[in-house]
Amino acid sequence: MFPLVAQQALVRRRGKVLVGPVDLTLAGEGTTIVIGPNGAGKTTLLKMLHGIVRMNGGTLDWACPKAEAQRRQAFVFQAPVMMRRSVVDNIAYPLQLIGTPRKEARARAAEWATRINLGDALDRQATLLSGGERQKLALARALIREPDVLFLDEPCASLDGRATREIEEILQCAAAEGTRLIMSTHNMGQAQRLADEVIFVLQGRVHEFSKAHNFFAGPETNQGRAFLRGDIVE
């Protein structure tokens, strides 16, 4: 599936360039963390790479046919969308989409629910869950198809420390099982804990792309250094 190669990839809305042009090559291992100030284009960049935002220019190529690449990836949104179903039916839904029999899909979903500590809430309506529980459910729903790539858009935004730790544990398990994580975050501590490589995005462009230890030891650009210091970067 990898490498993922973006060449001059561009997203424009109403004449304004939101992201790009982006030239980027992502290899198949490790966890990539996307950082940058608000409005820099992190979310749009992730959605573009995942394919739910249409590009207005450039190319984006996986090392396999596009349809196959789409089947082998998943996305977790910053504000997790809860389908109007029970917890178990939410988690089982992606399996049902690929034709898994309902009974089998629900059994596997129940296993996942137990794994994320929602085993006693299988039949609860998903919209009644707390923020942390919703995000865990969204993760389980994304991981149940065992994707090769998981995109995450600030999955721990507005969660407390305990919920963040639970999410990170699930992510580390997924990474250990071979899922490639590409995730945006505002939390520098989290970025340092999880990242193997860092993409620093500014004004819709990939400003810096380097190994995590290199970036956190000393960014190459003034903007990168200022961002790490906590200065306001625009």
Added chain:
Amino acid sequence: MADLLDGMLRAFWLVVTLDSDLVEITLRSLRVTLTALAIAAAIALPLAAMLSVRRFRMRRVTIAVLNALMGLPPVVVGLIVYVFLSRSGPLGVMGLLFTPTAMIIAQVIIIVPLVASIAHQSLRELWSDYHDLLISMNATQVQRVKALLWDGRRALLTAALAGFGRAIGEVGAIMVVGGNIDHATRVLTTAIALETGKGDFAMALGLGFVLIAMAIAVNLAIHWLGHTESEGRW
């Protein structure tokens, strides 16, 4: 005032004694209306879902026309159906004029735009929630439509009930195509019109109260079966 009181007493008496004519007319009203509603729902609900998830050239025009058709004059619908089903009309050979089937056809034409428009309003909002999620999961158009119809089922119930209300109270079209024939096509509304014409206001009011009571009963039954308004459901 005396007529009103007399009407209530007559209604009470007709119900208590299970008047055979009343039972026959009421059952026919229910049969015609519920059949029309089932057919209309089978057409309107998928149509509303398709209009929510698909983008095509004439989509806005289609929605505008559908909304405009909500105000379709029933008598005109009746007249058009009459022309089609009359002996000299294109469907005259089927011999459907002045039958309950003709009444059902007229009611379907009247309530499809209403049910579709109300359903579309609900499903459009649901689709704005689900859009990124279902695209991310690689759901096909048919799977998207199914997800919307299933998860929006309680909102769709409201659309169906609006259609039921319109159909059960309809008189103009079914009078034209049904002919208000005793023991054949007479329903509650046409019977009320007949009794009013004869000057028997008490009987007309009695039938009217039965009609209102039946509409409320069906609404309550559907709400009860659909478990609406219970905690954590939609």
